[in-house]
Amino acid sequence: MTYRTCRRMSVLAGCAVAVVLMIPQTAPALTREEAADVLRSTGDAFSKIAEDAMPAVVFISVEKNVSATDMLPRGLKIPESLGDNFRKHFSPPSFKQEGQGSGFIISEDGYILSNHHVVGDADSISVKLHDGRELKGTLVGTDEKSEVAIIKIDEQNLPFIKLGDSDKLRLAEWVLAIGNPFGLSETVTAGIVSAKGRNNVGIADYENFIQTDAAINPGNSGGPLLNVQGEVVGINTAIYSRTGGSMGVGFAIPINMAKRIKDQLIAHGKVTRGYLGVLIQEMTPALAATFDMKNKAGILVSDVMAKSAAKKAGMQSGDVIVKLDGKAVIGVGEFRNRVAARAPGTKLKLDVIRDGKARVITASLMALPDQIGPSAPATAALDTIGLIIQDFDSDMADQLGFAETDTGVLVTQVKQQSPAWEAGIREGNLVTRVGKATVTNRTQYEKAMAAMKSATRIAMRIKTPAGARFVVINRSK
Numbered sequence: 001m002t003y004r005t006c007r008r009m010s011v012l013a014g015c016a017v018a019v020v021l022m023i024p025q026t027a028p029a030l031t032r033e034e035a036a037d038v039l040r041s042t043g044d045a046f047s048k049i050a051e052d053a054m055p056a057v058v059f060i061s062v063e064k065n066v067s068a069t070d071m072l073p074r075g076l077k078i079p080e081s082l083g084d085n086f087r088k089h090f091s092p093p094s095f096k097q098e099g100q101g102s103g104f105i106i107s108e109d110g111y112i113l114s115n116h117h118v119v120g121d122a123d124s125i126s127v128k129l130h131d132g133r134e135l136k137g138t139l140v141g142t143d144e145k146s147e148v149a150i151i152k153i154d155e156q157n158l159p160f161i162k163l164g165d166s167d168k169l170r171l172a173e174w175v176l177a178i179g180n181p182f183g184l185s186e187t188v189t190a191g192i193v194s195a196k197g198r199n200n201v202g203i204a205d206y207e208n209f210i211q212t213d214a215a216i217n218p219g220n221s222g223g224p225l226l227n228v229q230g231e232v233v234g235i236n237t238a239i240y241s242r243t244g245g246s247m248g249v250g251f252a253i254p255i256n257m258a259k260r261i262k263d264q265l266i267a268h269g270k271v272t273r274g275y276l277g278v279l280i281q282e283m284t285p286a287l288a289a290t291f292d293m294k295n296k297a298g299i300l301v302s303d304v305m306a307k308s309a310a311k312k313a314g315m316q317s318g319d320v321i322v323k324l325d326g327k328a329v330i331g332v333g334e335f336r337n338r339v340a341a342r343a344p345g346t347k348l349k350l351d352v353i354r355d356g357k358a359r360v361i362t363a364s365l366m367a368l369p370d371q372i373g374p375s376a377p378a379t380a381a382l383d384t385i386g387l388i389i390q391d392f393d394s395d396m397a398d399q400l401g402f403a404e405t406d407t408g409v410l411v412t413q414v415k416q417q418s419p420a421w422e423a424g425i426r427e428g429n430l431v432t433r434v435g436k437a438t439v440t441n442r443t444q445y446e447k448a449m450a451a452m453k454s455a456t457r458i459a460m461r462i463k464t465p466a467g468a469r470f471v472v473i474n475r476s477k
Contacts, residue, residue: 049176049230050188055130055159056105057223059180060114060137060151062122066097102179102223103127103151104232105160106262110153113262114222115237116142119149127153130186141265145205145273147237147253148261149222161224164231166254169193169210177214177236177250179223189215194249199333201251203238208337209251210234216250225252234258260341273340274365276348277308279467280332283320286472290435290459291320292356298322298329301352302461303468306405313363316354317461317468318433323351340368355436386418387411391442392430400428401465407440408432408463423471425462432468433461 030038101118105111112127119125125137135153142149169175173193181187191214199207212225216236225234234252241247264271279302288296301319304310321329325348329335339348344367351360392410397403400410408430414421425431431439434448435458452458456476461468 045228046176046188046190049226049228050178052230053104053161053176053178053224053226054186054188056161057130057178057186058103058105058112059128059185060101060103060112060118060222061126061128062099062101062119063124064097064099064121065123066095100180100183100219101221102219102236104178104222104224105158106163106232107160108156108158110155110158111140111262111266112137112151112153113235113258114149114151115235116144116147116149118222119151120144125151127151128185130159141269141271143261143265143271145271146257146261147204148235148258148265150262150265161226162231163255163259164227164229164233166210166233166256169196169227169233169254171196174228175212175214175233176226177212177216177220177223177252178226179216179220179236181215181217181219183219187220191215191248191250196254197330197334198251199331199337201238201240203251206257206337206340207333208254208257209237210254212250212252213248214250215246215248216252217246220250257337257341272344273368274342274344274346275309275368276339276363276365277305277310278315279303279305279469280321280335281469282332284472286457286474287459287470290457290472291318291353293320293353298353299332299335300470302470303463306403309363309366313350313361315350315352315361315363318354318436318470319361320353321350322353323349325349326351339365344368386415386420387425387431388413389431389442389445402430402463406430406432406463409439409442409445419473419475423460423473425460425471425473428464430463431460432463433459435459 099118101114103112103114106113119139120142122139125139126134127137128134135155137151137153140150140152171193175191175193177189179187191212193210194213195211198209198211201207201209210225216239220236223236224232225236227233232255234255235258236250236252238251239246240249261271280299281302283293283296283298283300285296287300298320301315301317301321303317304315321335323329324335324338342365344365346365348363348365349360350363351358389409390412392408394404397406411425411427411429411431414425414427431445433439434445435452437444437448439445439448456474458473459470460473461470
């Protein structure tokens with residue numbers, strides 16, 4: 001901003017004093033023609049971006065062979081008592097299920113990025129190019145956990161779009177979405193980056209979405225989200241809608257995340273993620289207070305898996321992870337994505353707080369087993385007034401689905417509306433820790449509770465066959 005300086009001399013109590021006034025210089029208003037020039041320049045820029053990118057955006061149509069019996073309500077089958085002859089002649093026939101979406105070419109030899117939900121379950125894939133040609137597409141690989149898929153067409157010297165750097169995106173930056181909404185090919189919409197790092201949306205296991213108000217509708221899935229340099233910064237994936245159409249809340253996979261997935265799919269046909277082996281939960285203000293944390297920074301380790309990278313590195317339940325490789329940990333979703341993005345064998349430096357003291361743990365990642373998801377479900381647990389507990393042994397472990405190595409005290413009854421009930425503790429839960437004390441039997445549990453008799457809030461670690469988590473019992477209510 002330009003300023004005009006005015007200097008005024010005054011005499012106060014016999015002394016000359018200089019007073020400097022900074023008065024903002026009002027910018028002259030644009031004329032109508034100047035304003036129109038600005039709009040034309042913006043429009044020209046958008047047109048150029050679209051013209052350069054459009055030849056590399058493709059329309060994808062898919063077919064899947066579906067048996068009508070697959071459409072029956074879950075658990076409903078043709079009774080065996082009706083006989084083979086009846087099922088042979090009267091079983092519902094199979095039919096073709098059709099779908100469509102978008103994609104974009106990323107190499108001159110025909111690799112195309114799209115979404116898992118567009119092509120992942122297809123029996124046949126057809127790709128229509130900008131010039132009207134229709135080619136057979138081959139599924140190279142797909143990753144349901146991130147919603148990224150890559151297909152290939154057998155062609156050379158194809159137009160392709162340059163991949164940008166989604167980490168450099170800023171809030172309110174202009175972006176363009178291109179795709180085929182409702183089958184309407186080559187549709188361009190414009191908007192801004194509304195938010196970054198959206199997770200817990202419920203679209204995929206690993207979420208780090210760019211949110212945009214550029215209109216995204218059914219059929220846009222798999223198309224590119226472009227910055228003003230014409231580079232791909234995201235893959236349009238989903239919308240939030242109460243009507244089925246755009247309501248100004250669209251989600252795109254950051255291209256930096258998609259690059260890592262893409263490289264593995266091309267090289268191996270599947271994705272291998274790093275696995276630390278911890279169950280984690282958000283650090284709430286109540287938990288932070290019970291763990292001697294000055295603020296709720298970091299995430300809480302509720303359980304450490306046996307024979308995992310975390311176990312081998314010495315990590316313990318109750319550790320609070322505050323940094324990963326020197327960078328602050330913001331939340332569970334963000335931490336999970338950063339770990340999963342690293343290859344097995346990668347060494348991680350973890351800054352943790354244990355019993356109020358800082359320490360550094362180095363762990364070498366293992367490969368994420370196929371049967372293990374991004375996190376175990378958060379389950380209920382806790383105690384205080386309102387619990388009846390008993391000792392726990394290996395016979396009970398087998399009956400209740402726990403591992404033989406699990407220890408703690410078993411909750412046999414919870415009084416409704418008690419502090420324990422309000423905290424989420426239920427019958428069949430194991431209490432494994434009270435405050436900072438590990439409990440393996442009733443005597444230890446009662447001793448730990450006695451030590452916390454003056455505390456209004458007590459952190460407890462609760463375990464079920466599905467996993468473990470910390471909860472806070474509030475006895476002041």
